[in-house]
Amino acid sequence: xxxxxxxxxxxxxxxxxxxxxxxxxxxxxxxxxxxxxYADLLFxxxxxxNHRPPVTYTTFQARDLGSDTATLFxxxxxxxxxxxxxxxxxVGASCTAELIQDDPGGLAEALDxxxxxxxxxxxxxxxxxxxxxDETLFQIVRHLAKPMDRTAEITCxxxxxxxxGFRHRDDIIEITxxxxxxxxxxxxxxPMGASPDDIKLLGQAHFNVLMYPETxxxxxxxxxxxxxxxxxxxxxxxxxxxxxxxxxxxxxxxxPDLSQQVVSRLPWYSASVDSTYLTGKRVFVFGDxxxxxxAARIARDEIGFDVVGLGCFNREMARPVRALAxxxxxxxxxxxxYLELEQAISELAPELILGTQMERHxxxxxxxxxxxxxxPVHVQDFPARYSPQMGPEGANVIFDTWVHxxxxxxxxxxxxxxxxxxxxxxxxxxxHHAAHTPQQTIPTEVAPTMGxxxxxxxxxxxxxxxxxxxxxxxxxxxxTEKYAADRGVAEISIDxxxxxxxxxxx
Amino acid sequence: MPNDxxxxxxxxxxxxxxxxxxxxFCGLTSIIWLHRKMHDAFFLVVGSRTCAHLLQSAAGVxxxxxxxxxxxxxxxxxxAGMADAHVELERTVGELLSRRPDIKRLFLVGSCPSEVIKIxxxxxxxxxxxxxxxxxxxxxxxxxxxxxxFTQGEDACLEAVIRDLPQSEKHQLAVLGALxxxxxxxxxxxxxxxxxxxxxxxxxxxxxxxxxxxxxxxFICTQPFLGxxxxxxxxxxxxxxxxxxxxGAQGTTEWFYAIADRFGxxxxxxxxxxxxxxxxAEHAIAAVxxxxxxxxxxxxxxxxxxxxxxxxxxxxxxxxxxxIGSPYIHRGLVSEELNALPSDxxxxxxxxxxxxxxxxxxCQPDLTVCGLGLANPLEAQGLRTKWAIELVFSxxxxxxxxxxxxxxxxxxxxxxxxxxxxxxx
Numbered sequence: 056x057x058x059x060x061x062x063x064x065x066x067x068x069x070x071x072x073x074x075x076x077x078x079x080x081x082x083x084x085x086x087x088x089x090x091x092x093y094a095d096l097l098f099x100x101x102x103x104x105n106h107r108p109p110v111t112y113t114t115f116q117a118r119d120l121g122s123d124t125a126t127l128f129x130x131x132x133x134x135x136x137x138x139x140x141x142x143x144x145x146v147g148a149s150c151t152a153e154l155i156q157d158d159p160g161g162l163a164e165a166l167d168x169x170x171x172x173x174x175x176x177x178x179x180x181x182x183x184x185x186x187x188x189d190e191t192l193f194q195i196v197r198h199l200a201k202p203m204d205r206t207a208e209i210t211c212x213x214x215x216x217x218x219x220g221f222r223h224r225d226d227i228i229e230i231t232x233x234x235x236x237x238x239x240x241x242x243x244x245x246p247m248g249a250s251p252d253d254i255k256l257l258g259q260a261h262f263n264v265l266m267y268p269e270t271x272x273x274x275x276x277x278x279x280x281x282x283x284x285x286x287x288x289x290x291x292x293x294x295x296x297x298x299x300x301x302x303x304x305x306x307x308x309x310x311p312d313l314s315q316q317v318v319s320r321l322p323w324y325s326a327s328v329d330s331t332y333l334t335g336k337r338v339f340v341f342g343d344x345x346x347x348x349x350a351a352r353i354a355r356d357e358i359g360f361d362v363v364g365l366g367c368f369n370r371e372m373a374r375p376v377r378a379l380a381x382x383x384x385x386x387x388x389x390x391x392x393y394l395e396l397e398q399a400i401s402e403l404a405p406e407l408i409l410g411t412q413m414e415r416h417x418x419x420x421x422x423x424x425x426x427x428x429x430x431p432v433h434v435q436d437f438p439a440r441y442s443p444q445m446g447p448e449g450a451n452v453i454f455d456t457w458v459h460x461x462x463x464x465x466x467x468x469x470x471x472x473x474x475x476x477x478x479x480x481x482x483x484x485x486x487h488h489a490a491h492t493p494q495q496t497i498p499t500e501v502a503p504t505m506g507x508x509x510x511x512x513x514x515x516x517x518x519x520x521x522x523x524x525x526x527x528x529x530x531x532x533x534x535t536e537k538y539a540a541d542r543g544v545a546e547i548s549i550d551x552x553x554x555x556x557x558x559x560x561x
Numbered sequence: 562m563p564n565d566x567x568x569x570x571x572x573x574x575x576x577x578x579x580x581x582x583x584x585x586f587c588g589l590t591s592i593i594w595l596h597r598k599m600h601d602a603f604f605l606v607v608g609s610r611t612c613a614h615l616l617q618s619a620a621g622v623x624x625x626x627x628x629x630x631x632x633x634x635x636x637x638x639x640x641a642g643m644a645d646a647h648v649e650l651e652r653t654v655g656e657l658l659s660r661r662p663d664i665k666r667l668f669l670v671g672s673c674p675s676e677v678i679k680i681x682x683x684x685x686x687x688x689x690x691x692x693x694x695x696x697x698x699x700x701x702x703x704x705x706x707x708x709x710x711f712t713q714g715e716d717a718c719l720e721a722v723i724r725d726l727p728q729s730e731k732h733q734l735a736v737l738g739a740l741x742x743x744x745x746x747x748x749x750x751x752x753x754x755x756x757x758x759x760x761x762x763x764x765x766x767x768x769x770x771x772x773x774x775x776x777x778x779x780f781i782c783t784q785p786f787l788g789x790x791x792x793x794x795x796x797x798x799x800x801x802x803x804x805x806x807x808x809g810a811q812g813t814t815e816w817f818y819a820i821a822d823r824f825g826x827x828x829x830x831x832x833x834x835x836x837x838x839x840x841x842a843e844h845a846i847a848a849v850x851x852x853x854x855x856x857x858x859x860x861x862x863x864x865x866x867x868x869x870x871x872x873x874x875x876x877x878x879x880x881x882x883x884x885i886g887s888p889y890i891h892r893g894l895v896s897e898e899l900n901a902l903p904s905d906x907x908x909x910x911x912x913x914x915x916x917x918x919x920x921x922x923x924c925q926p927d928l929t930v931c932g933l934g935l936a937n938p939l940e941a942q943g944l945r946t947k948w949a950i951e952l953v954f955s956x957x958x959x960x961x962x963x964x965x966x967x968x969x970x971x972x973x974x975x976x977x978x979x980x981x982x983x984x985x986x
C-alpha cells in the first residue's frame with residue numbers, strides 16, 4: 056500500500072484509451088464500474104477533443120457482482136460492435152474488473168465477431184499509464200502488421216504519438232516536415248491518426264522513427280525483429296538532438312548527412328548578449344524520461360544552465376536517466392512520489408524548474424519559476440498555436456518557453472542595484488507577468504535568529520542576507536550556515552556571510 | 562414547444578428506467594468539496610491508482626496546494642495476500658497522521674477495489690479510533706462506483722457522520738448538506754431572524770463537542786441527494802421537514818415556510834424577514850431569465866440536482882423542460898419538486914448513455930446539462946451545453962445566489978448569441 060497525494064501517471068487502461076482515441080475506426084470495451092468514465096473528460100476537456108473517446112464502459116454495480124458481470128460484458132461488446140462498427144475491437148479490464156477475473160479476452164472471442172479482437176493485459180496494480188499505451192500499441196501492431204514489400208521511394212513510419220500526449224499533435228507536423236526535407240516520406244503515423252488498415256501497411260516503410268520511447272518502443276522493437284525495420288534511437292528535441300537524429304536517418308537510408316543544414320534560431324538566441332544572464336542559472340529537470348533527458352541536454356549544452364537535479368517519474372526509463380545524471384555529476388531522482396520531489400527541490404533551491412504541471416505547483420509554493428517540459432498534461436499544454444517540442448521549430452519554442460518565467464536580462468541587474476526601491480522589490484517577480492506587484496519591504500529591525508545548523512545570525516548579517524535577491528537567498532542562507540557550522544563558528548556576522556560567499560563562489 | 566402548463570405535477574409520470582453505460586462520476590468525487598468544507602478532516606481513499614487519478618482529474622489537476630485527501634494505493638502484494646491489507650492500512654494511517662498532526666477527523670473511504678476484496682474499513686475505523694483516542698476520530702464510508710454515484714459520496718459521508726454523533730435531547734433544527742461558507746452564513750442569518758437560535762449544520766466545519774441528534778431534533782436538507790443521511794436521521798429519532806429545495810426565490814421561500822411551520826413561527830413573520838431578499842432575488846432573476854424564457858433544456862443524469870433545478874428553471878425562468886435524467890430519484894425527498902413539474906416531460910432514472918445521446922439529438926434542445934465527458938462533443942455537434950459539475954461547486958442556494966444560478970444556464974446561450982465564428986475547426 057502506498058500513500059499517494061498526486062499521481063504522475065494514470066492506470067494502464069488510460070494508456071490504452073490514449074492509443075484508441077488517437078486512432079480511427081477502433082473501439083474499446085472496458086470492463087469497469089461506474090465512475091471510470093472520468094477518463095473521457097481527460098480527452099474532451101484537457102485536449103478539447105470534439106468526440107467522445109471510442110470506449111464503452113460496462114458499468115457494473117455492486118448487485119451485479121457474483122451474478123452476471125460476464126453477461127454484461129458480452130452484451131456491451133455486442134452493442135458496441137453494432138453501434139460503432141469498428142474495424143478493430145480492443146477489450147480489457149480496469150482495476151476493479153481485474154479483481155473479478157471475468158476474462159474479457161475469452162468472452163469477446165466467444166462472440167465470434169467478424170473483426171479482429173485484441174485482448175489487452177493491463178495489470179493495474181503493477182503498471183501505469185505509459186505501460187498501458189506502449190503495450191496496447193504493441194498488441195495492435197503484433198496482430199495486424201505483416202511483412203511486405205517496401206515502397207519504391209524511401210518511407211518511414213512515425214511511432215509513438217497518442218491522444219493526450221505532450222505536444223504530440225505538433226511534433227508530428229514538425230517531424231514530417233523535417234523528414235520531407237531529407238527526402239523521406241511518412242508512410243504511417245501510429246497510433247495517432249492511424250486506422251487498423253493503416254497499421255496493416257506499416258511493413259512497407261523502410262524504417263521507423265521512434266518519437267516517444269514511453270509509448271512506442273515495444274512496437275518498434277517488434278517491427279525491427281519481425282519485419283526487419285530499423286528504428287531511430289535519437290529523440291529530436293533540441294538543436295543537438297535534432298542534428299543527431301538527421302545524421303541517424305542519413306545513415307539508415309544511406310544518404311549524405313544533412314544535419315548542418317538544419318537551422319533553428321536557438322543557437323543565436325543563446326549566443327546573443329542578452330542571454331548572458333542565463334549562463335550558470337541553476338535548473339532542476341524532471342519529467343518523463345524522454346523529455347527530462349532531452350531537456351537536460353538542451354539546458355546544459357544549448358543554453359548554458361547548470362543542471363543541479365535530474366529525474367523522471369517513469370521507472371521504465373530509470374537506466375538511461377541515471378546514466379545521463381551520472382555524466383552530469385548528479386544522482387538521478389527516480390520517483391513518482393510528489394512529496395519526495397518537493398523535498399528535493401526545496402533543498403536544492405534551483406533558480407528555475409523544468410518540470411511537469413506538478414512541479415509548476417511546487418515552484419509556485421516555493422517561489423521558483425517553472426517551465427513545463429513534459430506530461431502529465433494540463434489544458435494549458437494544448438495551446439491553440441503551433442508549438443512543437445521536436446525539430447528546429449521545437450527548439451525555438453523551447454527557448455521561448457524556458458526563458459519566459461525568468462526575470463530577463465538587465466532587469467535582473469536592476470533588481471540587484473535598486474533592491475530597496477519600494478516599487479521595484481525583488482519579491483515582485485518578472486515585470487512581464489501579471490503577478491508583478493511589490494509585496495514586502497525589507498524590515499530595518501530584525502532579531503537575531505537561530506539558523507538550522509544551530510548557529511546564530513547576528514542582526515547586521517540577517518539584514519544583509521535579506522538584501523540578496525529572493526531567488527538565491529535560501530541557498531545563501533544554507534551555504535553560510537553550513538560554512539559556519541563546518542568551522543565551528545557559532546555566530547554569523549556580515550564577514551561570515553561574505554566569507555561563505557567567496558568560498559562557494561562558482 | 563413550451564410545456565403544457567395546465568398539466569402540473571409529474572409525480573405519477575412513468576419513469577424511464579435505464580441501465581447501460583453510466584457517464585457519471587463515482588462518489589469519491591464528493592471528497593473534492595467535502596475536504597474544503599470540513600477544515601479538520603482528512604479523506605483517505607483506500608483504492609487503486611484509478612481512484613487517485615480520478616480525484617485529481619475531476620478536481621482539475623492540483624487546484625489545491627495542500628489537499629486534505631490522499632489515496633492509499635493498493636499494490637500487488639496487498640492483493641496477493643503477501644501483505645495483510647489491514648496491517649498495511651494501519652501503517653499508512655500512521656504515516657499520514659505523523660505528517661498531518663492537525664487532523665482531527667479521518668475518513669477511511671471505501672472504493673470499488675476495496676469493496677471487492679472486502680477490506681473491512683468499519684472494523685479498521687473502530688480500531689484506529691481506539692488507537693488514536695482523544696486525538697483523531699476515524700470514521701468510514703464508501704465512495705465506490707459500484708455503490709455510489711457522484712453526490713452520493715457526500716450522502717454516504719454524512720450518513721457516517723450522523724451515525725457517529727452522540728444522542729442529544731436538545732430542541733434544535735438540523736440542516737443537512739455542505740454549502741459554501743458565504744451561503745451558509747446567509748442561511749444562518751435568516752434562520753436567526755426567524756427566531757431559530759439552535760441550528761446544527763451538518764457537515765460541521767470542525768468537529769463540535771456539543772453536536773448531537775435525537776427525537777427533539779427537527780431536520781431539513783439543502784440538497785436533494787441526501788437520502789441515506791435523511792434515513793439515518795430518522796433512525797436516530799429526528800423528525801424530517803419536507804419542502805422544495807432552496808433554489809430560486811420561490812424554492813427558498815417555500816423552504817423557510819416549511820421550517821417556520823414546524824416551529825410554530827407565523828408565515829407573516831417569515832414574510833417580514835424574507836421580503837427584502839426575496840424581492841431582490843426576483844428582480845435579479847427576471848433580468849437573467851430574459852435569456853432563458855421559452856428555451857428548451859435537457860438534463861443528463863449527474864448530481865441528482867436535476868429535478869429541483871428543472872423546477873426552478875421552469876417555474877421562475879420560463880424554460881421548457883424536455884427530458885430530466887437523474888442517476889437516482891429519491892421520491893421521499895423530491896416529492897414536492899415532482900408535484901411542481903409539468904407532466905408532459907420525460908423523467909429518466911439511471912442511464913444508457915448511447916441511447917440517451919440518440920434522444921438528445923432527436924430532441925435538439927436549446928441547452929443540454931451534462932458531464933464534462935460529453936460537453937465538448939455535444940458542442941461540436943451544435944448543441945449548447947452547461948457542465949453539470951459546476952452546479953455542485955458553485956454557490957447556487959438561497960435568495961442572493963438565485964440569479965447567479967440562472968446565470969449559469971444563461972451564459973452558454975449568451976455566448977452562442979455573441980460569437981460570430983462560422984464553422985468550428
